[in-house]
Structure formats: C-alpha cells, structure tokens
Amino acid sequence: MAIRGKAxxxxxxxxxxxxxxxxxxxxxxxxxxxxxxxxxxxxxxxQRIAPGDVLVAGENxxxxxxxxxxxxxxxxxxxxxIVAVSFARxxxxxxxxxxxxxxxxxxxxxxxxxxxELDVDLAxxxxxxxxxxxxxxxxxxxxFMLRLLTAGGIVGYVRAELAxxxx
Amino acid sequence: MAMTMTEKILAAHAGRPEVHPGELIDCTVDFLFAxxxxxxxxxxxxxxxxxxxxxxxxxxAFVFDHYVPNKDIASxxxxxxxxxxxxxxxxxxFFDVGRSGxxxxxxxxxxxxxxxxxxxxxxxxxxxxxxxxxxxxxVGSSDLAAAMALxxxxxxxxxxMKFVFHGRPRPWVTGKDLILKVIGEIGVDGARxxxxxxxxxxxxxxxxxxxxxxxxxxxxxxxxxxxMEADDVVLEWIRPRARRAITVYRSxxxxxxxxxxxxxxxxxxxxxxxxxxxxxxxxVREVGGVKVDQCFIxxxxxxxxxxxxxxxxxxAGRKVHPRTRLxxxxxxxxxxxxxxxxxxxxxFLDAGAAFSTSTCxxxxxGHMGVLADGEVCVSTSSRNFVGRMGHRGSKVxxxxxxxxxxxxxxxxxxxxxxxxxDPVPV
Numbered sequence: 083m084a085i086r087g088k089a090x091x092x093x094x095x096x097x098x099x100x101x102x103x104x105x106x107x108x109x110x111x112x113x114x115x116x117x118x119x120x121x122x123x124x125x126x127x128x129q130r131i132a133p134g135d136v137l138v139a140g141e142n143x144x145x146x147x148x149x150x151x152x153x154x155x156x157x158x159x160x161x162x163x164i165v166a167v168s169f170a171r172x173x174x175x176x177x178x179x180x181x182x183x184x185x186x187x188x189x190x191x192x193x194x195x196x197x198x199e200l201d202v203d204l205a206x207x208x209x210x211x212x213x214x215x216x217x218x219x220x221x222x223x224x225x226f227m228l229r230l231l232t233a234g235g236i237v238g239y240v241r242a243e244l245a246x247x248x249x
Numbered sequence: 250m251a252m253t254m255t256e257k258i259l260a261a262h263a264g265r266p267e268v269h270p271g272e273l274i275d276c277t278v279d280f281l282f283a284x285x286x287x288x289x290x291x292x293x294x295x296x297x298x299x300x301x302x303x304x305x306x307x308x309x310a311f312v313f314d315h316y317v318p319n320k321d322i323a324s325x326x327x328x329x330x331x332x333x334x335x336x337x338x339x340x341x342x343f344f345d346v347g348r349s350g351x352x353x354x355x356x357x358x359x360x361x362x363x364x365x366x367x368x369x370x371x372x373x374x375x376x377x378x379x380x381x382x383x384x385x386x387x388v389g390s391s392d393l394a395a396a397m398a399l400x401x402x403x404x405x406x407x408x409x410m411k412f413v414f415h416g417r418p419r420p421w422v423t424g425k426d427l428i429l430k431v432i433g434e435i436g437v438d439g440a441r442x443x444x445x446x447x448x449x450x451x452x453x454x455x456x457x458x459x460x461x462x463x464x465x466x467x468x469x470x471x472x473x474x475x476x477m478e479a480d481d482v483v484l485e486w487i488r489p490r491a492r493r494a495i496t497v498y499r500s501x502x503x504x505x506x507x508x509x510x511x512x513x514x515x516x517x518x519x520x521x522x523x524x525x526x527x528x529x530x531x532x533v534r535e536v537g538g539v540k541v542d543q544c545f546i547x548x549x550x551x552x553x554x555x556x557x558x559x560x561x562x563x564x565a566g567r568k569v570h571p572r573t574r575l576x577x578x579x580x581x582x583x584x585x586x587x588x589x590x591x592x593x594x595x596x597f598l599d600a601g602a603a604f605s606t607s608t609c610x611x612x613x614x615g616h617m618g619v620l621a622d623g624e625v626c627v628s629t630s631s632r633n634f635v636g637r638m639g640h641r642g643s644k645v646x647x648x649x650x651x652x653x654x655x656x657x658x659x660x661x662x663x664x665x666x667x668x669x670x671d672p673v674p675v
Contacts, residue, residue: 104613108323122636176389
C-alpha cells in the first residue's frame with residue numbers, strides 16, 4: 083500500500099483536545115467534525131489541507147482522550163496518512179480501526195518541511211521525500227494492522243471474524 | 250516463566266499458560282462500557298458489523314456522564330441514540346440522569362469490576378480500575394463495538410514498569426500528588442504502550458479513593474493500564490460490592506520490568522501540573538501567588554467522598570474569595586448523598602461554592618463551568634491541555650482537592666497550610 087501527498091507538519095505531544103475540542107463532540111459525522119479539526123492548535127491548518135495530504139508529527143501524537151472523533155476528523159478533512167515519531171496508543175488503534183493508516187518514523191519530523199511531497203510505503207515503512215530527494219526508514223506497519231486496513235477497518239475485520247466463526 | 254500481574258491476567262483471558270510483552274493476543278473481556286459521547290459512535294459501528302445482539306447483555310453498560318443533564322439539543326440527540334439502542338436490545342445496565350454518575354467511579358462503586366478482570370471502556374480513564382487488581386484499559390468506540398460484538402478484543406501485551414512508593418505522605422499530600430509526581434518524572438509518554446505497576450509501603454497508608462486517583466491517571470503517562478495488587482484494603486472494599494468472582498493475581502518475584510522507579514513520598518509537598526501538560530509538575534509553593542478565577546473539585550480522578558471531605562476540611566468556616574468561583578461536583582449519586590449526610594454540602598454552600606449533580610462537564614470544557622480567554626482554573630481533574638476547559642487562552646493547574654479548595658479561599662495558588670493553620674475536623 084503506497085500513499086503520495088503533500089506534507090503538513092505539527093509538533094510533539096499533539097493531544098486530542100487540540101485535534102478536536104470536546105465542545106464539538108456532539109456529532110459523529112466526519113464532514114461536520116472536519117470543520118473544527120485542529121481548532122485549538124492552528125485554526126488555519128484545516129484550510130491548507132487538500133484531500134490526500136499527509137500529516138507529519140513529532141512524538142506521542144494523539145495523546146489524551148479515547149475520542150475516535152479525533153482520527154475521524156483528521157480523515158474527514160482529507161488526510162490520507164499520518165507519519166509521526168510516535169503515537170499515543172489509543173489514537174494508534176483508533177486510526178487503524180477507522181481505516182486511517184499511521185506510520186512511525188524517527189527522522190520524519192526533523193527532516194520534512196511543510197509542503198514537501200511524500201511517498202509513504204506502509205508495508206516497508208519507507209518514506210520518500212520527493213521534494214528533497216531523501217528517504218527515511220520508518221517502522222513497517224505490522225501485518226495485523228495492514229489486515230485491518232485491507233478489511234476497511236475494524237468493522238470489516240469483525241464481519242470476517244464472525245463469518246469464520248459461523249463456518 | 251515469571252510474570253507480572255498484568256501478564257497473568259492477560260494470559261488467563263487469552264487462554265494461554267503465559268504471554269510475553271509485545272505479543273498480540275485475542276483476549277476475552279469480562280465487562281465493557283461506553284459513555285454518552287463514545288456510545289453513539291460505538292453503536293453506529295456495531296450496527297455495521299452484522300450482529301443482532303451484544304455478546305452478553307449482562308456484561309455491557311452504558312453510562313451517561315459527559316454532557317448530562319443534556320447541555321443542548323445536539324447532545325440530547327446523541328443520548329437518544331443510546332437510549333433507543335438500550336431499549337431495542339433490552340440491555341439491563343444502563344445509567345441515565347439522576348441514577349448515573351461519572352462512569353469510572355460509578356461502575357467500581359457498584360461492583361461491575363472485580364480483581365482479576367479484563368475490563369474495557371470507551372473512555373481513556375478506564376485505566377482507573379487497575380487499583381482493584383484488574384486489567385482495565387480505555388479504547389475507542391470502534392474497538393468497543395468490536396468487543397460488544399465478539400466479547401473479546403485484540404491487545405498487545407504491554408511491557409511493565411514498576412513504581413515503588415516509600416514513606417508516609419505528609420498532611421495535604423494525597424494519591425493525586427503521587428501520580429502527578431510520577432508523571433512529572435517520566436513525562437506524558439514515559440509509559441507509552443506500557444503497564445504501570447504501583448506498589449510499596451506507602452500504599453498501606455492510602456485508601457481506595459486515593460489509589461483510584463493514581464491508576465486513573467496512568468493514561469496521562471501514556472500507559473495502557475495502571476495496576477496495583479488486590480491487597481486487604483482492596484478486598485475489604487470490593488467484597489460487599491462484587492458482582493462476579495474475584496481472582497487475585499500477584500506479580501512473581503522474578504517478573505521482568507523495563508524500568509523500576511523508587512519514589513520517596515515522605516518529603517513530598519502537594520504538587521500541581523502547570524499549564525498546559527499533565528507532565529509539567531511543580532511543587533505548589535513554586536507557583537504560589539498565581540491568581541485564580543475558578544476552582545473545580547470533581548471528576549473521575551478526584552470526585553470521590555474523600556476528595557469531598559478534604560475540600561470540606563479546608564472550606565469549613567471559610568469563604569470562597571470574592572473574585573473566585575468554586576464548583577464542587579461529586580462523582581456519583583452515592584458520593585452526593587454521603588456528602589449530604591456528613592454535612593459537607595452545608596460547608597460547601599456556606600463557603601459560597603456551587604454544588605451540582607454528577608457530570609464530567611467542566612473537565613472537558615463542555616458545560617457547567619467553561620473558562621473564558623485568559624482565565625485560570627485550579628482543577629482536580631486529569632488534563633490541562635490547551636483549550637481543555639474552555640477558551641484556548643485559558644489555563645488549568647491540576648491539583649488535589651485540598652489545593653483546589655485552598656486556592657478558592659485565597660483567590661490564588663497556595664499551599665493548603667497557608668489557609669488552614671489548624672485543620673478543623675469535620
């Protein structure tokens with residue numbers, strides 16, 4: 083699975099409150115949530131994001147609340163993949179469960195600038211910076227998580243599990 | 250193989266003799282729940298999974314706590330989705346306004362979680378229940394939906410870290426201060442993906458209420474779960490409440506830990522997390538004098554009866570500063586009633602505090618105490634991220650209930666000693 087998109091960079095320890103403030107958690111609609119994504123971090127960020135773009139972050143991206151509304155809002159605004167130094171655990175699960183791939187990569191945040199064109203290979207974890215002609219070695223997405231993505235997220239996975247049990 | 254408590258519980262629920270950190274396992278779940286914010290999304294996903302009923306109606310609860318009593322039409326619509334689902338599926342464990350409380354406090358109080366459990370909740374502070382010697386962790390709505398359908402969940406076995414608390418805490422130092430101290434030391438991702446095991450002689454001085462506030466905040470260090478051994482204090486507390494059989498697991502002497510930290514609490518002063526990270530921990534004396542607009546005592550971290558008592562000890566015979574607001578919100582109807590019976594509510598009202606029915610409201614800047622630009626709040630909650638309790642220009646200091654009450658009286662951050670020279674028993 084490969085993804086190509088323009089990078090948008092954010093910092094370390096981006097928490098779910100600045101991704102989608104709790105005051106907007108009165109809907110589960112991705113388009114509605116996308117209207118407020120990153121509101122308390124940088125309200126102009128969502129206007130710069132085009133469908134297919136890649137979000138680049140530092141350590142511990144998505145810390146805090148278990149609100150799945152956070153990855154839904156990010157996916158809803160058009161982000162196709164998040165590459166970060168590390169992810170908070172609940173966010174990591176939530177992202178794959180809703181079919182938003184995320185990749186861990188040590189070098190990416192320090193090397194990538196806003197607007198760089200990135201190629202992300204999920205299976206190998208290799209990220210190519212087309213703009214700068216550089217390559218970064220991230221962690222390959224675990225096989226189980228790739229299966230989740232292929233199944234379209236946890237819903238597809240559970241449907242397959244139930245079908246297997248019924249056989 | 251020597252295993253930690255966490256590994257033993259997970260192995261038992263994965264049907265394996267042993268598990269190792271890093272392994273992916275499929276785990277049976279003893280009990281699960283969602284709240285009014287996470288349930289509608291879980292229900293939406295559950296309904297796409299092609300199953301007619303939840304795996305076991307007796308092991309599923311829905312607890313309304315965040316935006317209740319409903320703050321607006323949108324939140325009322327969200328609650329209605331869950332009410333309709335509960336009615337349609339005849340689910341017996343449903344907690345609505347008046348009978349509901351903050352889920353983590355309520356479900357523990359009512360014995361829905363017992364030592365040895367694997368407990369899963371669509372709320373990050375589900376790690377709360379580790380104080381009972383259970384494996385308890387927060388997940389998102391879709392994971393919860395999967396567990397509702399299958400009765401099990403995939404988990405990565407976490408590496409364990411051990412925190413050994415030594416010494417007797419000084420006056421006004423509580424379990425909250427201990428966990429803030431730890432988070433300040435290891436950072437907000439210091440235990441990322443891991444299990445935080447808490448032990449040491451200090452625990453014998455801590456009641457269940459204080460222990461819960463320690464495991465409750467494990468997620469603030471990035472942990473999957475926080476856990477303590479089910480000792481006599483736990484067993485005495487849980488036995489009259491337990492709805493299922495109790496299994497006590499202890500970590501083996503040779504169990505492996507990625508890190509072991511010794512924490513001397515005997516010299517610790519009350520601490521606060523300064524804005525805007527739970528990891529930004531300093532002694533309250535270092536930030537003394539910071540002017541405070543609002544104080545909030547409540548939440549799943551510190552809305553229990555002992556927090557109410559501690560606040561009352563500071564507030565008895567005193568008044569909230571004229572330029573400061575104090576909100577006191579007991580976590581459950583039982584805590585509310587007990588505070589009433591013990592005369593604590595009278596003390597709060599006499600002091601000029603607002604006292605309310607249970608809700609998470611202020612903690613998430615949702616309703617009941619939202620902050621304006623530039624305002625400062627001292628809160629007994631667990632998170633002080635930018636915009637957490639209101640305007641992105643507001644600031645939150647996290648503290649124990651005594652520090653929050655003292656700040657309300659002084660109108661500024663102070664050590665409780667400065668307000669209460671001679672503690673009056675109430």
